Amino acid sequence: MTAPATEIDRAIDRSGLRPVGAPTEVVVARDVAEVQETVRRAAAAGTPLITRGAGSGLAGGAVAGEGAIVLDLSRLTRIRAIDPVDGTAEVEAGVITADLDAAARAHGLMYAPDPGSVGISTVGGNIATNAGGLRGAKYGVTRDAVLSVDVVLADGSLVRLGRPTIKGVTGYDLAGLVVGSEGTLGIVVAARVRLLPAPQRVATASAFFATLEDAARAVAAIAVSGARPAVLEILDGATLGAIDAASGTALRAQGEALLLAQTDGFGAAEEMAVVLAAVAPTATHHEWTEDAERAADLLSARRQALPALERIGRPLIEDIAVPRSRLAEAISGIRLIADRHGVPIFVFGHAGDGNLHPIIVVEPGEGDLPETAVRAADDIFALALSLGGTVTAEHGVGRLKREWARRELGEDAVRLHDEIKRVFDPLGILNPGSGY
Amino acid sequence: MTAPATEIDRAIDRSGLRPVGAPTEVVVARDVAEVQETVRRAAAAGTPLITRGAGSGLAGGAVAGEGAIVLDLSRLTRIRAIDPVDGTAEVEAGVITADLDAAARAHGLMYAPDPGSVGISTVGGNIATNAGGLRGAKYGVTRDAVLSVDVVLADGSLVRLGRPTIKGVTGYDLAGLVVGSEGTLGIVVAARVRLLPAPQRVATASAFFATLEDAARAVAAIAVSGARPAVLEILDGATLGAIDAASGTALRAQGEALLLAQTDGFGAAEEMAVVLAAVAPTATHHEWTEDAERAADLLSARRQALPALERIGRPLIEDIAVPRSRLAEAISGIRLIADRHGVPIFVFGHAGDGNLHPIIVVEPGEGDLPETAVRAADDIFALALSLGGTVTAEHGVGRLKREWARRELGEDAVRLHDEIKRVFDPLGILNPGSGY
Numbered sequence: 001m002t003a004p005a006t007e008i009d010r011a012i013d014r015s016g017l018r019p020v021g022a023p024t025e026v027v028v029a030r031d032v033a034e035v036q037e038t039v040r041r042a043a044a045a046g047t048p049l050i051t052r053g054a055g056s057g058l059a060g061g062a063v064a065g066e067g068a069i070v071l072d073l074s075r076l077t078r079i080r081a082i083d084p085v086d087g088t089a090e091v092e093a094g095v096i097t098a099d100l101d102a103a104a105r106a107h108g109l110m111y112a113p114d115p116g117s118v119g120i121s122t123v124g125g126n127i128a129t130n131a132g133g134l135r136g137a138k139y140g141v142t143r144d145a146v147l148s149v150d151v152v153l154a155d156g157s158l159v160r161l162g163r164p165t166i167k168g169v170t171g172y173d174l175a176g177l178v179v180g181s182e183g184t185l186g187i188v189v190a191a192r193v194r195l196l197p198a199p200q201r202v203a204t205a206s207a208f209f210a211t212l213e214d215a216a217r218a219v220a221a222i223a224v225s226g227a228r229p230a231v232l233e234i235l236d237g238a239t240l241g242a243i244d245a246a247s248g249t250a251l252r253a254q255g256e257a258l259l260l261a262q263t264d265g266f267g268a269a270e271e272m273a274v275v276l277a278a279v280a281p282t283a284t285h286h287e288w289t290e291d292a293e294r295a296a297d298l299l300s301a302r303r304q305a306l307p308a309l310e311r312i313g314r315p316l317i318e319d320i321a322v323p324r325s326r327l328a329e330a331i332s333g334i335r336l337i338a339d340r341h342g343v344p345i346f347v348f349g350h351a352g353d354g355n356l357h358p359i360i361v362v363e364p365g366e367g368d369l370p371e372t373a374v375r376a377a378d379d380i381f382a383l384a385l386s387l388g389g390t391v392t393a394e395h396g397v398g399r400l401k402r403e404w405a406r407r408e409l410g411e412d413a414v415r416l417h418d419e420i421k422r423v424f425d426p427l428g429i430l431n432p433g434s435g436y
Numbered sequence: 437m438t439a440p441a442t443e444i445d446r447a448i449d450r451s452g453l454r455p456v457g458a459p460t461e462v463v464v465a466r467d468v469a470e471v472q473e474t475v476r477r478a479a480a481a482g483t484p485l486i487t488r489g490a491g492s493g494l495a496g497g498a499v500a501g502e503g504a505i506v507l508d509l510s511r512l513t514r515i516r517a518i519d520p521v522d523g524t525a526e527v528e529a530g531v532i533t534a535d536l537d538a539a540a541r542a543h544g545l546m547y548a549p550d551p552g553s554v555g556i557s558t559v560g561g562n563i564a565t566n567a568g569g570l571r572g573a574k575y576g577v578t579r580d581a582v583l584s585v586d587v588v589l590a591d592g593s594l595v596r597l598g599r600p601t602i603k604g605v606t607g608y609d610l611a612g613l614v615v616g617s618e619g620t621l622g623i624v625v626a627a628r629v630r631l632l633p634a635p636q637r638v639a640t641a642s643a644f645f646a647t648l649e650d651a652a653r654a655v656a657a658i659a660v661s662g663a664r665p666a667v668l669e670i671l672d673g674a675t676l677g678a679i680d681a682a683s684g685t686a687l688r689a690q691g692e693a694l695l696l697a698q699t700d701g702f703g704a705a706e707e708m709a710v711v712l713a714a715v716a717p718t719a720t721h722h723e724w725t726e727d728a729e730r731a732a733d734l735l736s737a738r739r740q741a742l743p744a745l746e747r748i749g750r751p752l753i754e755d756i757a758v759p760r761s762r763l764a765e766a767i768s769g770i771r772l773i774a775d776r777h778g779v780p781i782f783v784f785g786h787a788g789d790g791n792l793h794p795i796i797v798v799e800p801g802e803g804d805l806p807e808t809a810v811r812a813a814d815d816i817f818a819l820a821l822s823l824g825g826t827v828t829a830e831h832g833v834g835r836l837k838r839e840w841a842r843r844e845l846g847e848d849a850v851r852l853h854d855e856i857k858r859v860f861d862p863l864g865i866l867n868p869g870s871g872y
Contacts, residue, residue: 085656085761086790108662130605141603143612144580159848165757167577167789168826169566169616170833170841171853171872176579176612180605197664200710201703220521226544227702228633266663266710267637267702274636274702321601325521353603354522390604397606405606412595417607419859423852436607 010072011064013057016314017399018366021066023050028072032150032158032189035071039187040156042069048432051183053094053125056117058317059398061129061182061434073124076189079103084195087166088147092190093124097131100193109195112139115394116303127188130180132394134299137352138230138264141394143179145193151178151186154425158189166194177420182396182435185424199230199264203272204295207279207286208255212236212335212347214282215257216328219351221278222261223324227271231262232352233302236331239309239346239359243301246308251301255284259351260302262295305348309359316360316373320384321393324354333383334358341376355393378404399434409436446508447500449493452750453835454802457502459486464508468586468594468625471507475623476592478505484868487619489530489561492553494753495834497565497618497870509560512625515539520631523602524583528626529560533567536629545631548575551830552739563624566616568830570735573788574666574700577830579615581629587614587622590861594625602630613856618832618871621860635666635700639708640731643715643722644691648672648771648783650718651693652764655787657714658697659760663707667698668788669738672767675745675782675795679737682744687737691720695787696738698731741784745795751782752796752809754816758825760790769819770794777812791829814840835870845872 010026011019024047029035042049050064051071064070076092079100083089084107091100098118101111114133115121121131127149132141148162162168162175178185209215215234222232235243237256244252251258259279263271272288279286289295309315322330331347334356338345349356358380360373381391381404390408391397397405406414417436424430446462447455460483465471478485486500487507500506512528515536519525520543527536534554537547550569551557557567563585568577584598598604598611614621645651651670658668671679673692680688687694695715699707708724715722725731745751758766767783770792774781785792794816796809817827817840826844827833833841842850853872860866 083759083761085659086759087659088759108660130609132603136603140580143609144576153848157848159846159852161849161852163826164824165759165790165826165829167568167572167757167786167791167829169828169830170826170837170844171849172617172621172856173566173579173609173612173615174849174852174856176609179609181608185608197662200662223521223523224544226633226636263702265701265703266699266706267704270702321603323519323522323524323601325519350603354601355603388600390599390601390606392605393601393603394605401606408606410595412589412593413597413607413610416595416597416610416859420608420610420856423855423859 010070013055013062015058015060017060017063019063019065023064023068023070026070035152035189036156038071039152042429049429051187053122054120056121059396060400061396061398087195090192091123095123104195110198113142113145124188127179128183129396134231137232146179147192149175149178149188150190153186183431184435201268202264203268203290205261205288206298207259207283209257212257212331213328215259216331218279218282225274225278227274229261230264233260234351235348239305239348242308243304246311247304313361313364318358318380319392319395321355322387322389326387337376337379341372343372343376397435405436446506449491449498451494451496453496453499455499455501459500459504459506462506471588472592474507475588478865485865487623489558490556492557495832496836497832497834523631526628527559531559540631546634549578549581560624563615564619565832570667573668582615583628585611585614585624586626589622619867620871637704638700639704639726641697641724642734643695643719645693648693648767649764651695652767654715654718661710661714663710665697666700669696670787671784675741675784678744679740682747683740749797749800754794755828755831756820757791757829758823762823773812773815777808779808779812833871841872
């Protein structure tokens with residue numbers, strides 16, 4: 001029996017991974033009690049439970065196959081409270097991240113984590129993957145913003161983990177443990193998150209380079225300049241070409257690499273001058289602006305990168321990070337891998353964090369990926385580890401990166417993971433087959 | 437047999453708590469191998485192992501009684517590497533925190549966490565307690581600076597937990613779990629920590645108030661001003677008097693409460709103007725400076741608070757935090773508690789985080805605390821929880837706050853703690869009787 005189209009949609013995420021078989025049931029929870037009831041049923045029957053928010057995940061963390069129950073939290077959309085003096089918000093898991101930020105801005109505050117998917121992904125999904133984002137270079141990742149989480153445990157009980165206040169060290173950091181656990185330790189239904197003062201001033205710059213390696217060298221120069229950009233994005237020529245084709249921009253004509261930098265705060269303009277002084281020796285040309293509209297245009301080009309590549313073909317999205325001092329080596333290594341396997345690899349990412357997204361684009365279609373693409377991806381993982389890096393900086397392990405994640409963690413750490421997983425989920429019903 | 441003085445010293449910390457009996461053995465580890473060997477011996481014999489750094493802890497986390505082995509890491513003092521481009525340092529557990537910061541400053545960087553004890557406490561001790569500090573209002577706590585930890589587990593094996601890069605989501609955040617676990621999950625022998633650009637400019641202000649509640653109201657006003665001070669400290673009149681007596685300053689004559697604020701970054705002066713505009717309606721007078729020496733004087737007064745109280749008597753140091761919006765209520769509540777029990781309570785703390793240190797000072801001496809002091813402390817804990825706060829913001833639970841910590845956490849969370857503790861330390865040899 002073919003499931004209705006919406007149920008197929010709810011069995012997959014944005015990773016391109018297709019499940020074997022169809023889930024038994026899709027529950028679109030209307031409240032926390034319904035989440036608890038669903039978990040209790042799954043626990044009683046020993047049924048795998050795949051929790052999802054918007055389904056915008058890129059690692060196959062929310063892919064549900066034969067026999068699973070899909071638990072969709074996207075309708076838990078209430079922002080329960082915002083307290084400007086405390087600098088906190090209480091939100092349900094299904095709130096779209098950009099909506100939370102907009103609600104905070106109405107009070108002169110911001111919700112700092114801003115993954116590329118900020119307009120479509122949910123706070124709960126961001127918590128599940130410990131999502132990063134463009135402002136991560138200065139403001140950190142989702143974990144840094146989460147004070148406490150309301151979690152439905154594998155037995156259906158509801159518990160609040162974490163601290164009520166900005167600081168707090170009572171007990172282990174179990175909220176931090178749940179953040180990034182990809183739905184394998186419990187189901188986050190709500191969270192108390194930190195809000196920060198929205199910057200009073202923002203300066204945004206673009207700098208073009210003759211090579212991507214030159215851009216990487218500029219990143220290293222910025223790192224020791226004394227400036228701390230809030231945003232520092234890198235895009236290669238191929239990605240610029242794809243954005244041009246999708247958006248009618250004319251970026252690629254200006255260089256083989258683009259850095260986008262943003263400084264913010266009371267000294268934004270002066271800090272930007274320091275950034276540009278660091279960039280100047282290697283850039284072919286650069287410009288900067290304090291005009292909000294012009295800045296939004298620049299950053300919107302960056303946010304178009306992935307959609308633009310999705311128009312070209314089927315993207316296999318990698319998400320490595322390396323120490324910033326190895327960025328140029330990582331980029332050269334990726335180029336060699338592309339040549340070796342004869343596959344196109346587009347590179348962009350959050351350079352300030354050493355986080356690159358090498359995207360292998362293959363012919364559109366479903367089914368298994370071409371062998372060359374798989375081998376190129378493997379080589380990219382190996383490259384990241386050989387440079388002292390990680391196989392996933394912000395997208396998560398999901399179902400796609402398990403083998404490499406375990407290689408990165410090592411046997412001793414994996415054993416601790418297994419035992420902690422058993423503490424939280426003794427029956428193994430929470431998102432089995434996904435995470436670490 | 438009386439133990440040598442140094443061994444008595446190594447059985448206690450700065451909490452004032454005295455152990456029952458003396459430890460069997462004190463091991464001052466010279467390297468990681470010796471730590472591993474000691475842990476293996478303790479595991480084989482089932483002997484409690486109390487790990488310590490500088491012994492500057494304030495919650496009784498490093499108090500060793502009858503039959504315990506004390507494992508002293510204060511000689512693991514190597515800063516193994518600093519990489520300015522990566523913005524990271526690799527340090528051993530016994531490095532004094534201020535020494536790490538000084539080493540970073542030589543590269544134009546800083547190590548942001550700066551507990552009041554920064555000049556005497558160790559990085560390992562700071563990690564054990566997830567220490568906060570003066571700059572926490574803007575830069576967060578130790579957890580925010582730790583990328584990975586090298587941990588000797590309870591079986592003597594050495595494992596690295598965490599991520600090598602600034603960002604990374606491979607697996608659960610086990611480094612974050614170990615930070616703040618107070619020596620109960622493993623023994624942190626080294627860490628990779630994040631360094632940040634040292635601020636190019638710093639502005640420091642003092643503002644005096646007629647009442648402490650007025651100062652708390654100014655904190656709320658700053659919170660919604662759009663400014664984000666790096667430091668925002670509050671001190672009450674009694675504490676100012678004690679500092680005056682100890683240091684020859686003349687602070688108390690100027691008011692019944694003092695706020696110390698510091699802004700930093702390229703727009704430090706302009707941001708300070710915003711802070712002072714928020715403070716002006718309630719302050720009796722205020723001044724600010726960009727002069728480094730004058731700023732150091734102001735902050736050094738703050739760092740003298742605890743030593744000054746230690747001169748007066750035996751301090752019972754509390755460490756609550758409340759949501760910033762409840763700060764004035766917390767302060768009024770503490771005053772009522774002092775009156776009710778007839779004990780002097782001095783109040784200072786990190787107001788930007790809602791973190792207050794109410795200090796009950798009793799007659800010098802050892803032995804049990806007076807009943808009035810214990811009851812006042814209990815009332816302070818209850819007050820913190822009733823205001824939606826925490827019983828320990830940054831000092832840790834140790835042996836002194838276990839009962840209240842468990843009340844704060846609740847049964848379900850305590851059960852998870854117990855099970856996680858068993859995963860890491862099945863024999864219960866790691867700092868038994870301390871933490872959560």
